[in-house]
Amino acid sequence: MKYPVIASCLLIAATLSQSCVSNKKYAELQSNNTKLQQSNQELNSRLQASESDLSGTKIRVKSLEEQIASERANVASLQEALTKCLNSSNQGGANISKLVDEINSSNKYIQQLVNSKNKSDSLNVVLTNNLTRSLSREEMNDVDVQVLKGVVYISLSDNMLYKSGSYEISDKAGATLGKIAKIIKDYSGYDVLIEGNTDNVPISMPNIRNNWDLSALRASSVVQALQNNYGVNPKRLTAGGRGEYNPVASNDSPAGKSKNRRTQIIITPKLDQFMDLIGKAPEAGTNK
Known part of the structure; x- marks a missing residue:
């Protein structure tokens, strides 16, 4: 009579043991999921801030180009006024001298803007050329490099970067990431x-x-690989x-x-010097 009771107790104990294991596994999965949600929220917040910075960079480039166009128009207007002064016997020498000074000041400022923009464009071209020359023909099949509105875009295929169906970096991506990290x-x-x-x-x-x-x-x-494996400053x-x-x-x-899937x-270059120049634009009608 005792054997059925013992068997029942063993069955209940086994059932409770299985339930404990399942609950522990469930709690572990819940904890992992919570961590992933928190990580995703943090990453999306950083993305929004970086996209805002990138948008600001593009706006500054556009503002710089508009400023150059405006200054050139101003020079043309000043030169036209100077021509009228030279052709009119009623204009005094002081007015002509003032116009000449304004034209010279505007021309100098335009040249500063152009030189700064050309410097940024030249750096982007050199960066792009150095990167493409360092990559093999096979690597270039998985890497696309473009310069758009003063910003360098390096697009990497997921087939090269990650293990199949995963977010872990594949072994074959190491050499390519190393070359990009060096640049x-x-x-x-530059910020990245x-x-x-x-x-x-x-x-x-x-x-x-x-x-x-x-x-x-x-x-x-990718960020952690650049930081941990190749020594890129994480603040960038x-x-x-x-x-x-x-x-x-x-x-x-x-x-x-x-x-x-890329x-x-x-x-992105730091364009603080462009904003400094735009803020120092010569005012029309004043001598410099």
């Missing part, structure tokens, strides 16, 4: 934004809710994910999806 370190006056992008196919991975998470985690992996780095919402091609074809390293 980044050589041009220490790492931006993850995906196609529109829903993700199905443990503890990753959607493509927002995946893109942010992939960008974070920002990681962020844009999910599937920044496509460069249609997601209706495999080729388009492949182009959209990580961009965006290198």
Whole structure:
């Protein structure tokens, strides 16, 4: 009579043991998921701040170009006024001298603006050339380098960067990242934004809710590799994910999806000197 009772007790004990293991595993998964959510929120906040800085950089470049055009128009107007003065017997020598001074001042300021912009453009060209020359022909199949509005964009395919279906950096990506890291370190006056992008196919991975998470985690992996493996100053780095919402091609074809699955390293020059120059523009009608 005792044996059935003992068997029942053993069965209950085994059931409770299994339940404890399941609850522990569930708690661990919950904890990992909470950490990933917090990490994703932090990465998205940093991305928004960096995108704001990048937008400001583009606005400053546009403002600089508009300032150059305005100053050139001002010089043309001054030269026209000078011509009228020279052709009129009623104009005094003092007025002519004043116009000449204004023209010379404006021309000097225009040259300062042009020189500063040309310097930035030249640095971008040299940076791009140095990078493309360092990459092999095979690496260039997975790397696209462009300069748009004073900003260098290095686009890396996910097939080269990450292990299949993962946000971990693959072994074969090491050499390419090392070459890019060297360029980044050589041009220490530039800030660097790492931006993850995906196609529109829903993700199905443990503890990753959607493509927002995946893109942010992939960008974070690249940032940490640049910092930990190649010694890039982390104060210059920002990681962020844009999910599937920044496509460069249609997601209706495999080729388009492949182009959209990319990580961009965006290198932006510091344009503080441009803003200083714009703030020092000569005022019309005053001698300099």
